[in-house]
Amino acid sequence: MNTLENTQLILETGKTTKEEALQLFDVLEPVNLEFMFGRWQGSGLHTDHPIDGLLEISNWYGKEFVDAENVHPLLFLDNRGKIFKIAPNANLINWVLKLPIPRNDSLKPLLVWMNSLLKTEKPQARLRMMEYRGKVTATMVYDYLPINDSFRKVDENTVLGIMDYKNINQPFFFVLRRCI
Structure with a gap:
């Protein structure tokens, strides 16, 4: 059976190898900016990346693309299930990536609380048409x-999204499903 x-x-399953994820990404069709507009619910695609499972235990919800200039890259759920936007913090991300964080729900309350300190209504990203792979x-x-996140349909x-983070050699994969 081929990758497609x-x-x-x-x-x-939400799991595969980095090689299979790259093969899948490469055969999928690109998308234009307008295709991405709207709110999307996300989930990680686990490929033995250091971030695997971290977004889920942090109550990550997804992303929202208002237009090309206004993107909310990180939406999370609070303890009541309400969506909020955060301003990502490079120091916090680098600190968390260095810790041996258990990939289970034991730290969820702490991570949800930490995210709540980063709440914002200001967009933190934008969309551009760029070549990737x-x-x-x-x-x-x-x-x-x-960080750049590229998308394929x-x-x-x-x-299927792929996060290209300058500080980590391995790409991180995730899936976004349009909220209808």
Whole structure:
């Protein structure tokens, strides 16, 4: 079975290898800026990346693309299930990545509380058409972090995202599903 045929299994399990995730990303079609507009619910695609599981235990919800100039890259849920936006902090991200954080719910209250300290209504990123892995596609560029998230179309309501973070050699993969 080739990678494209295996797409549903990869998305359902939320796990694959880095190599298979890259192969899948490479065969998927690019998307334009307008395709990304709206609110998307996210989930990690685990490939043995240092961030695997961290977003989930932090109550990550997804992303919101208002327009090309106004993007909320990190939406989280509070303890009551209400969505809030955060301003990502490079020092905090680098600190968390150095710690041996257990990938279970034991730290969820602490991480949710830490995220609540970073609440903002100000957009923290924008969208641009950029080339990544040989195709020009919609790419989210963080305002204050050396991170670009590029997107490829799985179907009309699903994209595979790849986070390219200058400080980590390995790409991080995630899936976004359009909120309808």
